[in-house]
Amino acid sequence: METEFGVExxxxxxxxxxxxxxxxxxxxxxxxxxxxxxxxxxxxEGDGRLVPATDDEVMEVKGLLIDEKNKMRIxxxxxxxxxxxxxxxxxxxxxxxxxSSEGLSQSENTEVDPEKLHxxxxxxxxxxAPSLIESHLHQSGSIDKCLNSPxxxxxxxxxxxxxxxxxxxxxxxxxxxxxxxxxxxKELHETFKATFGRETTxxxxxxxxxRITMGLTNSCDVSATTFIIKDNKLVKKxxxxxxxNGDGAFANDPPTGATINGSQQEAPITxxxxxxxxVVSDKRSRSVGDNSGxxxxxxxxxxxxRVRKPTKRYIEELSEVESKESxxxxxxxxxxxxxxxxxxxxHIGSVGNISSDGRTVVTRTDSLGGSGIQIPCVSRVRRSRxxxxxxxxxxxxxxxxxxxxxxxxxxxxxxxxxLDNDESEKDxxxxxxxxxxxxxxxxxxxxxxxxxxxxxxxLVDSTGASDDNVVTVPTSKGxxxxxxxxxxxxxxxMKLVEGVSRYGAGRWSEIKxxxxxxxxxxxxxDLKDKWRNLLKASFxxxxxxxxxxCRKNAASxxxxxxxxxxxxxxxxxxxxxxxxxxxSKGGGSGSSADSVxxxxxxxx
DNA sequence: CTTAGGG
DNA sequence: CCCTAAG
Numbered sequence: 001m002e003t004e005f006g007v008e009x010x011x012x013x014x015x016x017x018x019x020x021x022x023x024x025x026x027x028x029x030x031x032x033x034x035x036x037x038x039x040x041x042x043x044x045e046g047d048g049r050l051v052p053a054t055d056d057e058v059m060e061v062k063g064l065l066i067d068e069k070n071k072m073r074i075x076x077x078x079x080x081x082x083x084x085x086x087x088x089x090x091x092x093x094x095x096x097x098x099x100s101s102e103g104l105s106q107s108e109n110t111e112v113d114p115e116k117l118h119x120x121x122x123x124x125x126x127x128x129a130p131s132l133i134e135s136h137l138h139q140s141g142s143i144d145k146c147l148n149s150p151x152x153x154x155x156x157x158x159x160x161x162x163x164x165x166x167x168x169x170x171x172x173x174x175x176x177x178x179x180x181x182x183x184x185x186k187e188l189h190e191t192f193k194a195t196f197g198r199e200t201t202x203x204x205x206x207x208x209x210x211r212i213t214m215g216l217t218n219s220c221d222v223s224a225t226t227f228i229i230k231d232n233k234l235v236k237k238x239x240x241x242x243x244x245n246g247d248g249a250f251a252n253d254p255p256t257g258a259t260i261n262g263s264q265q266e267a268p269i270t271x272x273x274x275x276x277x278x279v280v281s282d283k284r285s286r287s288v289g290d291n292s293g294x295x296x297x298x299x300x301x302x303x304x305x306r307v308r309k310p311t312k313r314y315i316e317e318l319s320e321v322e323s324k325e326s327x328x329x330x331x332x333x334x335x336x337x338x339x340x341x342x343x344x345x346x347h348i349g350s351v352g353n354i355s356s357d358g359r360t361v362v363t364r365t366d367s368l369g370g371s372g373i374q375i376p377c378v379s380r381v382r383r384s385r386x387x388x389x390x391x392x393x394x395x396x397x398x399x400x401x402x403x404x405x406x407x408x409x410x411x412x413x414x415x416x417x418x419l420d421n422d423e424s425e426k427d428x429x430x431x432x433x434x435x436x437x438x439x440x441x442x443x444x445x446x447x448x449x450x451x452x453x454x455x456x457x458x459l460v461d462s463t464g465a466s467d468d469n470v471v472t473v474p475t476s477k478g479x480x481x482x483x484x485x486x487x488x489x490x491x492x493x494m495k496l497v498e499g500v501s502r503y504g505a506g507r508w509s510e511i512k513x514x515x516x517x518x519x520x521x522x523x524x525x526d527l528k529d530k531w532r533n534l535l536k537a538s539f540x541x542x543x544x545x546x547x548x549x550c551r552k553n554a555a556s557x558x559x560x561x562x563x564x565x566x567x568x569x570x571x572x573x574x575x576x577x578x579x580x581x582x583x584s585k586g587g588g589s590g591s592s593a594d595s596v597x598x599x600x601x602x603x604x
Numbered sequence: 605c606t607t608a609g610g611g
Numbered sequence: 612c613c614c615t616a617a618g
Contacts, residue, residue, distance in 0.1 A: 486612095507606095508606075508607070508608095509607085525608095528608075528609095529613095
């Protein structure tokens with residue numbers, strides 16, 4: 001069957017999330033240079049094998065793409081049995097869509113403000129463009145003109161190649177090369193802390209760098225798939241296997257998104273090279289992510305893992321679930337947290353709070369390391385109001401309602417469980433058929449590592465969100481108050497900024513829902529407050545330091561200059577510039593650009 | 605319930 | 612962060 005897929009960065013992700021991958025079908029021998037690139041859809045087995053997708057599966061993946069177009073509605077369960085594979089081979093012709101998109105072209109024609117354009121590229125391309133492309137594809141059926149339409153050499157080039165020729169410090173740079181290579185362990189630790197908001201004791205530079213990169217890029221499979229370790233250096237390889245980028249709506253790596261298509265095909269199939277295939281499959285098979293940087297990170301390099309007893313920390317984190325808005329239309333995802341780092345002593349004590357915290361302990365069985373271990377599962381009770389749609393959930397998936405994870409697991413057993421890293425987004429259509437318990441109340445993680453057909457287990461990068469032992473303290477008025485402030489991590493800030501740029505300052509609930517769904521804490525008010533602070537910060541220390549690049553004096557996790565710059569810019573765009581010193585940058589960036597997708601200037 | 609602002 | 616007033 002011939003199927004046309006819009007091939008774009010976002011789509012890649014979807015495939016991955018759904019446990020598929022598209023590979024370059026070099027086998028179609030008759031291929032001409034002029035032919036559209038043909039891809040084959042394959043399903044990724046738990047052990048890394050690639051199995052040709054069945055027609056049904058192709059259809060389903062296609063459905064995912066369409067879904068995206070419909071502005072990510074939540075698909076809960078389509079009851080699709082991925083477990084069984086038929087031998088049918090269906091190759092789907094996929095058309096390679098280069099970086100040009102309708103949206104972009106338009107903006108190029110009308111307004112060419114390099115700065116704006118650049119900024120917009122970062123947000124617009126990943127999320128907006130794909131839908132345009134897709135709809136285009138699906139509607140017209142012919143995409144010749146898309147393919148052939150020449151790209152503007154100048155703008156296009158600058159835009160798609162990691163911020164070349166851009167004067168303004170850009171995010172991609174920040175994300176990809178914070179000079180990790182040059183940092184000392186100590187500095188790496190600081191960066192780590194800045195990024196994830198927690199300490200680490202890991203001394204492995206490589207690991208630290210990877211972790212940080214993962215955090216900053218919001219992708220969890222960095223080392224295994226997108227990086228090559230060469231001469232002790234991390235070399236970005238393209239986001240081929242990027243299982244997820246944390247921002248959901250904002251896929252924030254346009255630079256690679258456009259160009260990866262050409263190079264990605266080889267990776268999945270044969271690649272004896274530097275790709276750590278073994279590590280990849282290894283990671284995928286293990287149900288437990290190594291997560292937050294525990295001392296056992298070396299396990300990543302072990303071929304054979306020892307069976308570990310779950311630690312308390314692990315149990316707790318395991319039980320964490322992220323949830324979307326309780327508004328119901330949420331897909332649930334499992335959060336798989338691994339052995340947390342035990343370094344921060346502060347959390348250990350909190351275990352004792354379990355009972356007083358309103359938590360309950362249940363147990364579940366997990367095939368950790370092949371031996372069925374009973375693992376207690378903690379379910380937290382939301383401190384705020386009780387859920388409303390509880391019953392709805394019951395009806396929806398009665399079997400998962402049971403509190404015991406064992407049961408839950410049983411219910412889910414036949415389904416695909418897709419583990420997300422917590423930086424993950426919310427609005428993509430749920431690839432996994434996992435349904436059900438998805439709220440802040442009942443937080444259960446089920447890990448399905450049953451041998452055989454388990455799917456793409458993602459290494460969870462619990463960094464950043466795992467310890468939400470929100471210590472609350474009763475106030476005089478009977479209210480409760482968060483005890484210690486959860487430090488905003490860099491990635492959170494970045495998300496916030498992204499969110500503001502996309503939805504505009506003021507749409508806090510939107511931003512919260514779309515970009516921060518993973519974080520049950522961080523209310524929209526929090527976002528707003530943080531933004532307020534960011535504004536303040538960004539406008540206060542303009543002249544001081546310019547070259548913050550390689551955070552040398554990064555004592556207290558300062559916000560990187562690029563971000564501040566961005567904040568400033570956005571503020572200017574949205575007339576949020578503090579009246580005091582707005583003359584500094586009122587000029588270029590102004591009102592022209594906000595007409596595109598930021599037309600709500602009068603929001604104040 | 606979501607925003608905006610003040611505390 | 613919290614609280615509250617306003618839509």
